[in-house]
Structure formats: C-alpha cells, structure tokens
Amino acid sequence: MTTVLDRRARLLGPQMTTFYREPVHVARGEGAFLWDTDGRKYLDCYNNVPHVGHCHPRVVDAICQQAATLNTHTRYVHDMILDYGDALTAKFGSDLESMVMVCSGSEANDVALRMAQAMTGKTGIIGTDNTYHGNTTAVSQLNSSKVPVGGYQDHVRQVPAPDNLEPVGGTREGQAEAFAKGVEQAVAELEANGHGVSALIVCPYFANEGFPTLEAGFLHRAIDVVRKAGGLIIADEVQPGFGRIGTHWWGHEKLGFTPDIVTLGKPMGNGHPVAAVVTRQDVLACFQDAFKYFNTFGGNPVSAAAAMAVLSVIEDENLVENARDTGAYAVGLLEELAKRHDVIADVRGSGLFFGAELWRDGKPATDVCSAMVDEMRDRGVLLHSVGRYSNTLKVRPPCVFNRENADQLAEVMDEALGAVT
Amino acid sequence: MTTVLDRRARLLGPQMTTFYREPVHVARGEGAFLWDTDGRKYLDCYNNVPHVGHCHPRVVDAICQQAATLNTHTRYVHDMILDYGDALTAKFGSDLESMVMVCSGSEANDVALRMAQAMTGKTGIIGTDNTYHGNTTAVSQLNSSKVPVGGYQDHVRQVPAPDNLEPVGGTREGQAEAFAKGVEQAVAELEANGHGVSALIVCPYFANEGFPTLEAGFLHRAIDVVRKAGGLIIADEVQPGFGRIGTHWWGHEKLGFTPDIVTLGKPMGNGHPVAAVVTRQDVLACFQDAFKYFNTFGGNPVSAAAAMAVLSVIEDENLVENARDTGAYAVGLLEELAKRHDVIADVRGSGLFFGAELWRDGKPATDVCSAMVDEMRDRGVLLHSVGRYSNTLKVRPPCVFNRENADQLAEVMDEALGAVT
Structure with missing residues (x-):
C-alpha cells in the first residue's frame, strides 16, 4: 500500500x-x-x-451500446437527449420543462448561478454557512469549509443553516422564521452594497448542513423574502434528488415549493459524468440570450443513454x-x-x-x-x-x-x- | 425534422x-x-x-469492461488513475508530472487559472482577443466572442492574436515581437490596476484564432515578459494535444517552450467526458494548500480507462x-x-x-x-x-x-x- x-x-x-x-x-x-x-x-x-447500485447491468449495457454506436455533441441533432429531456422534465410536473446538460454538479451550479444573474440583472447570491455546492471558481464562493482561492467576494452571503440540535434562533419551532430572518438580513446587505439578490441557492434536504428534520413549508418565508427582492430560488438536488429521500422524487417537493432552477449531478448517470440544470423556458431563453452556452460533452448520446437507463431502473425496480x-x-x-x-x-x-x-x-x-x-x-x-x-x-x-x-x-x-x- | x-x-x-x-x-x-x-x-x-475515430472498439471495450467492474471516486485508492497518470505525464518529458483529473476542458481551465493565482498570489490573466477556453463563469471571462454574463471583469486582458493574413504589428516577421509588446502592455495595465499577472493562457496552436503559421520560438519573448512579471504560462492543449498536429504530441513542443500548466480536454477520452490539468508537483501542492479541490467524477476508473485506451490506440496505430x-x-x-x-x-x-x-x-x-x-x-x-x-x-x-x-x-x-x- x-x-x-x-x-x-x-x-x-x-x-x-x-x-x-x-x-x-x-x-x-x-x-x-x-x-x-x-x-x-x-x-x-x-x-x-x-x-x-454499483455497475448496474442495465446502465452498463446502455453505455456500451451507445458508445459503440455514436458519441458526439449536440450541435448535431440526436434523439437520445430529447428522449431523456422529456423523461426527466416529466418528473417535475411543473413549468420546469427545459434543461442544459453538463458534465458535473459543479458545472450545473455554475450555470444555474449565471441563469439567475441573467434573469434578474442582479449579482448577489445567498447560500447557507455550512454548505458545499461544487468546485468551480464561481461556485466555490458558496463553500463554507473550503475557502475559495483569493477569498470570498462581496456578492455572496452565507446565512445560518438549519440544524436539529442547535436550531437557528434557538428553538426548532422558531427555526423557519429565524432562517428567513437570516435571509432577510442577507438581502438587505446585498441591496446595500449594490449587488441585489439574484438567487437563494439551497440543497432542499440541507445535506451538507447535516440533513436536519424540516417540515414542509420550512422555506416558504425565506422564499417569500427572496422573491419579493426580485431573486430566484435554486434547488441543488444533487444529493436528495432522484428519489433518494423516499417520500418524493425531489427534495423541493418534500419541502413543498417549486424552485425556478434545479441542479442535478452525482446520481444522474450512476457514475457516468453527467449532470443537468432544469429550468423554465423563459429562464433558459434569457440565459442563452445573455451567454451562448455550449458544452461539448454535455448531453452527448452516451451520457443521455446512461441517464435514461438510471431513470428507467429507478422506476422498474x-x-x-x-x-x-x-x-x-x-x-x-x-x-x-x-x-x-x-x-x-x-x-x-x-x-x-x-x-x-x-x-x-x-x-x-x-x-x-x-x-x-x-x-x-x-x-x-x-x-x-x-x-x-x-x-x-x-x-x-x-x-x-x-x-x-x-x-x-x-x-x-x-x-x-x-x-x- | x-x-x-x-x-x-x-x-x-x-x-x-x-x-x-x-x-x-x-x-x-x-x-x-x-x-x-x-x-x-x-x-x-x-x-x-x-x-x-468514432466508436473505436478498443475505447468502447475499455469503457464497457471498467463500467461493469467498478466506477467510483478517488477518495478510494484505485490503480487505473495512477496507471493513466504515469502514462500521460510520461508524454511530457519534463517536470510536468502531476495532474488533476476533471470532466471537461472548461473545468480544467477553471482549475488552471486558480493554480496560477494560488502560485503567484496575483489575479490578472492574459489571453488573446480572439479565443475561447471554456464556459465556466471564471473561464468565460477569457472568451472574446461570447461576452460573459455580467460583462468582463478588470483582471482580464485580451491581447491581439497572431494571424497569417493580418499579422500583429503588420508583418509576419515582426509578429512575435509585436505579440510580446501586446503582452507587455497587458502586464503593465494589470500591475497598474493592482491585479498583477498570474498567467498568460494560450492555445499553443492558436486554434480558435485561426491556427496561424508560427515558427518555433514565436512565444519566447512574450513568455519572458510574463515570467519576469512573476506570472505562469498555461498551455491549453485541448485542441492541438494528443498528437493531432503531427509533428509533436503537444502544441507547446512545436513552439519550443515548456509551460507551467497544461490543460487537456475534448480528445482525451474519445468522447467520454474526461479532462485534466497537468502541472509540476509544486504548483499542484500550492493549489491544494490554497483550496482542497476534489472532483467526484474526475479520474474515476471508467474515465481513466477510456483515456488510457486512447493513449494506447494513438501509439499502437x-x-x-x-x-x-x-x-x-x-x-x-x-x-x-x-x-x-x-x-x-x-x-x-x-x-x-x-x-x-x-x-x-x-x-x-x-x-x-x-x-x-x-x-x-x-x-x-x-x-x-x-x-x-x-x-x-x-x-x-x-x-x-x-x-x-x-x-x-x-x-x-x-x-x-x-x-x-
């Protein structure tokens, strides 16, 4: 060794x-x-x-079959990404019906933050003070344990994260309100320093925060604060998504809200590097107007086939x-x-x-x-x-x-x- | 349709x-x-x-075999990434003997920029005025045709790109010196505005710039300017690398210089989403000190197997x-x-x-x-x-x-x- x-x-x-x-x-x-x-x-x-499951044969077969047939980018037209897009967005039952396919949850969150900035014309971002959303330069600004290279910038605010044993505000009952107050203060600071709030980004299961037990509705007040200030809500579903939490397909469903942008990653291809941002048509169009994003590997037929097999296995098993x-x-x-x-x-x-x-x-x-x-x-x-x-x-x-x-x-x-x- | x-x-x-x-x-x-x-x-x-080649059977087989055996991240020890690391770094014949594996060329350049910033303590970056290095928030600051969301920031300078028919400075003979003068001016501006120069990033084949015909030594003066100012040289080998240019394995060899950091992407896994940053041990250690980077999909056994198969096929065929x-x-x-x-x-x-x-x-x-x-x-x-x-x-x-x-x-x-x- x-x-x-x-x-x-x-x-x-x-x-x-x-x-x-x-x-x-x-x-x-x-x-x-x-x-x-x-x-x-x-x-x-x-x-x-x-x-x-490790090495699930249906996912392996899907990858092998597609890798042996065709693997190219989405400047060509290919059905696999469209079939997957239909299957994936159907899982949201809302107006979240468009997507950008990328290679990692980090890339997904990097795109999501820019979507919010393009859509709102503001630059401020609010996350929690005990979180991790990925490793790109922009996304690492949100990390609370790994200080980004060059330090934190002024457009990011970290609000106290919910917790079971040390709840924000001191009590479990008052935690939703106390959390919203933290968000309110962050919004005020971002408005004062000229950034304004483009988005609140949270894992709707607060996975890295220690997955506290939260009631449906926990985020409602905080979301109201952000939306009143003109910001969007980004649900980072990399950890809770795809049915892991058992009661629902997505963490935001469990908490009873509909985000403007959802990011997906790790489990999406069972290990194959594939991730996505799911959003409304208007948000995607606005992002594309602001920045002609193209991801060479994102949504290639093999990645789409792997992701499609994962969706099917979740259903069939x-x-x-x-x-x-x-x-x-x-x-x-x-x-x-x-x-x-x-x-x-x-x-x-x-x-x-x-x-x-x-x-x-x-x-x-x-x-x-x-x-x-x-x-x-x-x-x-x-x-x-x-x-x-x-x-x-x-x-x-x-x-x-x-x-x-x-x-x-x-x-x-x-x-x-x-x-x- | x-x-x-x-x-x-x-x-x-x-x-x-x-x-x-x-x-x-x-x-x-x-x-x-x-x-x-x-x-x-x-x-x-x-x-x-x-x-x-599309769907090369050896690459497909490598992916299938490894995907059916094991696909997990690099917090566990696995030989495949080490075998690949040895094989890849051997292709550089220099002190570029460490690497970070990621999922896309964009992620690779995003890491490379931070490595340079961590290593130099400066933040300024110089690229050319007709280039593209990727699509993350940080890397898109370098793009000349796709204006980044929120516009350009003050730590980036774009210098006139070399060209065959419209050479910098007016003549092909004087182009190397004129290019270096552009870099010199950018360095002066970045020092004046307090950023300093962390890196000059170039594709050593100037692929997006229109792949002008350049002599070995073309970049020497510009590199001297950057190094004297304390900056590093990043060679984005996503397009010229892996032997495409025929005369050499890497674009920087053709131009006769050794970069501090090399980024790799698109061709590395023949379509499988895999990319890498290759650098010296001291640069990687400094980056890791500054930021504990970890990439879940980066260097997983399947990605490493795909990349290894590509290296072998390049050799064997x-x-x-x-x-x-x-x-x-x-x-x-x-x-x-x-x-x-x-x-x-x-x-x-x-x-x-x-x-x-x-x-x-x-x-x-x-x-x-x-x-x-x-x-x-x-x-x-x-x-x-x-x-x-x-x-x-x-x-x-x-x-x-x-x-x-x-x-x-x-x-x-x-x-x-x-x-x-």
Whole structure:
C-alpha cells in the first residue's frame, strides 16, 4: 500500500486524501457492495453516485451500446437527449420543462448561478454557512469549509443553516422564521452594497448542513423574502434528488415549493459524468440570450443513454419506494441503538439518506465520529461523517440497499460503538 | 425534422443552434464517418473529440469492461488513475508530472487559472482577443466572442492574436515581437490596476484564432515578459494535444517552450467526458494548500480507462505519424485547389488540423465560407469555419483520417467552391 500511496501523492498531489486511516484499495463493485484488491467485501453505506447500485447491468449495457454506436455533441441533432429531456422534465410536473446538460454538479451550479444573474440583472447570491455546492471558481464562493482561492467576494452571503440540535434562533419551532430572518438580513446587505439578490441557492434536504428534520413549508418565508427582492430560488438536488429521500422524487417537493432552477449531478448517470440544470423556458431563453452556452460533452448520446437507463431502473425496480421503506426500517434500527448508546444524540433522515449525530459531555463528539468511521471501515462497512462539527454518521448508500443490508449496518454500528466509546 | 427541432427548442432552448442550414440528424459513427437517420454517410472532417475515430472498439471495450467492474471516486485508492497518470505525464518529458483529473476542458481551465493565482498570489490573466477556453463563469471571462454574463471583469486582458493574413504589428516577421509588446502592455495595465499577472493562457496552436503559421520560438519573448512579471504560462492543449498536429504530441513542443500548466480536454477520452490539468508537483501542492479541490467524477476508473485506451490506440496505430503524413498530403491537395480557386487566400495547418482561408475583393469572404460549410454538408462532407471573420474552412477530423478521405475532402471542396463562387 505504501508504494501506491507514494505514487498517488506524486501524481495526484500530497493533499489528495483518502477517506480512512487505512485507505480502501477498491477493485470491484456490485449492488450495495464493494470489494478491495484482497477480495474483502464492504457494505457500501456511503456512495450516492452509484444510485441504482454499483455497475448496474442495465446502465452498463446502455453505455456500451451507445458508445459503440455514436458519441458526439449536440450541435448535431440526436434523439437520445430529447428522449431523456422529456423523461426527466416529466418528473417535475411543473413549468420546469427545459434543461442544459453538463458534465458535473459543479458545472450545473455554475450555470444555474449565471441563469439567475441573467434573469434578474442582479449579482448577489445567498447560500447557507455550512454548505458545499461544487468546485468551480464561481461556485466555490458558496463553500463554507473550503475557502475559495483569493477569498470570498462581496456578492455572496452565507446565512445560518438549519440544524436539529442547535436550531437557528434557538428553538426548532422558531427555526423557519429565524432562517428567513437570516435571509432577510442577507438581502438587505446585498441591496446595500449594490449587488441585489439574484438567487437563494439551497440543497432542499440541507445535506451538507447535516440533513436536519424540516417540515414542509420550512422555506416558504425565506422564499417569500427572496422573491419579493426580485431573486430566484435554486434547488441543488444533487444529493436528495432522484428519489433518494423516499417520500418524493425531489427534495423541493418534500419541502413543498417549486424552485425556478434545479441542479442535478452525482446520481444522474450512476457514475457516468453527467449532470443537468432544469429550468423554465423563459429562464433558459434569457440565459442563452445573455451567454451562448455550449458544452461539448454535455448531453452527448452516451451520457443521455446512461441517464435514461438510471431513470428507467429507478422506476422498474421501485427504488423510490425501496428508499422510503428500507430507510424507515433502518432509521428504526438506529433509534434502537440510540437507546443503548448514550453517544447517539439524534437519529434522523428520510429514505436512504439518514444517520446518527454523536454528542458526549454536552459537546459534539467529533472524535468519536471520526473513530467510528474508521472502526466501521475496519469491520467492513463504509460510511462517513457530515455536519458543522463532522459529528454525524452519514448513511447514503446506493438505493438498492435492502433490509438485510440495514441489519448489517446496525449490527456493525452497535459493535463499533461498543469498541470506540 | 420540424417536430424534432421544435422539441429541441422547447427542451434545450431556442438558441441551441445546429451547425448547418439543414441540421444533421446523426445516428451512427465509425472511424472518420458519421451516418444520419436516413442512412446517409458523411465524411467527418470536423470532430476532434473522437480522436482515434468514432466508436473505436478498443475505447468502447475499455469503457464497457471498467463500467461493469467498478466506477467510483478517488477518495478510494484505485490503480487505473495512477496507471493513466504515469502514462500521460510520461508524454511530457519534463517536470510536468502531476495532474488533476476533471470532466471537461472548461473545468480544467477553471482549475488552471486558480493554480496560477494560488502560485503567484496575483489575479490578472492574459489571453488573446480572439479565443475561447471554456464556459465556466471564471473561464468565460477569457472568451472574446461570447461576452460573459455580467460583462468582463478588470483582471482580464485580451491581447491581439497572431494571424497569417493580418499579422500583429503588420508583418509576419515582426509578429512575435509585436505579440510580446501586446503582452507587455497587458502586464503593465494589470500591475497598474493592482491585479498583477498570474498567467498568460494560450492555445499553443492558436486554434480558435485561426491556427496561424508560427515558427518555433514565436512565444519566447512574450513568455519572458510574463515570467519576469512573476506570472505562469498555461498551455491549453485541448485542441492541438494528443498528437493531432503531427509533428509533436503537444502544441507547446512545436513552439519550443515548456509551460507551467497544461490543460487537456475534448480528445482525451474519445468522447467520454474526461479532462485534466497537468502541472509540476509544486504548483499542484500550492493549489491544494490554497483550496482542497476534489472532483467526484474526475479520474474515476471508467474515465481513466477510456483515456488510457486512447493513449494506447494513438501509439499502437501510429496516429501521430498518420496525422503528420495525411495532414501534409491533404494540405498539398488544398494548395492545388488554391491555384484554381482565387477565393482561397491561404492554406495552412499542421497534421490533422488544417484549412483554407477565404478572401474576396480584398475582404474576408465570410459569406462564401458560410455557404461552403452548408454546401459541403449537402455533398456529404462535414466541416466548419473558424477565425476572427469566420472565413477559414477548418478541417480537424478524427486522427484515423487517411489519404482516401483527404482525396474525398479535396474533391468535394473543389466542387463546392465551383458551386458557391
């Protein structure tokens, strides 16, 4: 392993870190499982990119068949991107009926921000103070943990993110209003400094913020504030989208609002680099008027075929229902664990995006969480941490995750908690 | 076709244009050929993305095999990205031995600009006044034809681009010095406005500028100016790279300089969305210190496998040599045409990136060039235009393009010139 890590440091840089104390040297994947080069099997409780399961044969076949037939850009006319566009936009049941296909969620958010700026004529952007929306120069201005190269610019405002155990404003009941007040203040600042507000961008599941439990309607007041100031709402559905949260196809549906722009990424092609921005016809036309955007790889027939296969598998294998049912079952198991392990301060989540927040002695148990991530890896279960203090065990597996997998997760978590606390 | 175009306008926006008066509705590709949905065959003289030929079976096999085995991100250790990194960086024969893998040339240039800014502590960027380096918010600041959303910012300077028929400074002989003078002035402006110069970014083949004929050493004076001011040199090899220009693997080798940062894109995966930034270890480490960049899809095993297959095919099928020989043969044919068609004012190029610039009555013949693009499409040969006046027929086919293909190109160009002039 040392040689491999040295080679990695030379080729990919000294700071290309690995997830675990002992890195996982992966060789093969199938369904909810990964195998390392020694043949050891791991239950994958972390990877949302292989949304319909690692190496799903229907997605692989779609890629192979299309790659062997044609792969070119969208200056030529091709049916696959249109078929996919119809299938995808049908999942929104609103006037979100146009799209731009790109290669990554970062590119999608980079386009979305410009759409909002083109549409509103304003430049200010509001996000939360504990988030990540991608890695382009423009989008990295929104990141709260990775300070962008050159520092933050004046057109961005970060508002306090919602949280279960440390709610904005002090109480869970008052959190929606307190969050809206934060947005209100950000709008006032952006108007005062001449930027105005072009958009509020949020993950409607607040995934990086630690996926707090929020009622439908939570964002309504904040959205009102933004819309009254002439701004748009961007829902970054990269993490909650495509049915992962079980109750709905999209995070914004769960929260009961319709965004102006939706961005999609990681799970869209089950690992194939494809992403998209879905929006209204008027927003897309305005963006195209302002900037003749063209993405060479975006929406090529192979990417569209991969994405189409993912949509079909989600439907045919009832993966949204599976996410709902298996997720509820797994959360139940974690709630049982919480009764026996004091370190678990909160169990929460929806569908196949759930977890357990760890506190000890009245403080976020970041160290325990970090030890748990490694301990569980050593016991053959892969997951990771999230949240402002990295003290929440995050479970976000491929959506083929079943009850047997959930049993294994809970059992290993039980043992690991015993070992590290 | 009307229905398809209506559907396209609704889904992809009213300004998602097609290349030709009569769009090509593509269905299949193989080698240097495309077929439309009616079974009509086209000689593809334009697409550089399918670098080793449309649907090359070895690339398709590499993608299929890896997609069926494992596709995950680089927080896990995997050999494929390391094997590719070794193979790729070996092609540079310099201290360019580290890389960041991303999904598109736009992402690559977006990273490259930040690397230069992190490394130099300055923010100014110099490009040419007739170029395109990609479509992210940051990179679109460099574009000369597509004004970025919100307009140009003060840290960018565009210097006069070299040209064969309208050389900078008035003469071909004095062009290198005149170009350097433009860079010198840009440096002075960026120092005066407090940005300083972080980088000069150029395509070392000046592809979008109309691929002027330049001697080795052309950039030396300009590079000296930038380096003396503390800036880096970024070579955008998205178009000339991977042997297309025939004489060398990279455009910067042809011009005889070693850049600090190289960006790669389109041809790298033969259509699979993969791109990269190659740089020195110190530059990468500095960038990682400044910003913990991570790209979920970048360098995944499937992308790395596709890219590795492309490298192998270039070697095994001697495509660099083919580009050199077939390119020279084709340029010879076009020079013959120039003797019989007055509208051809210049024939130029290197390897499989060449073309003919059209002038009439002492003016750039943009209209003739546009008519030629459509006329040749109707006659079964796909190419397009480039240059400041879009008056240069650009030929940039898959690198499996052979003499028979060149004969067909020249023959159809001859007929088409007869028809439109």
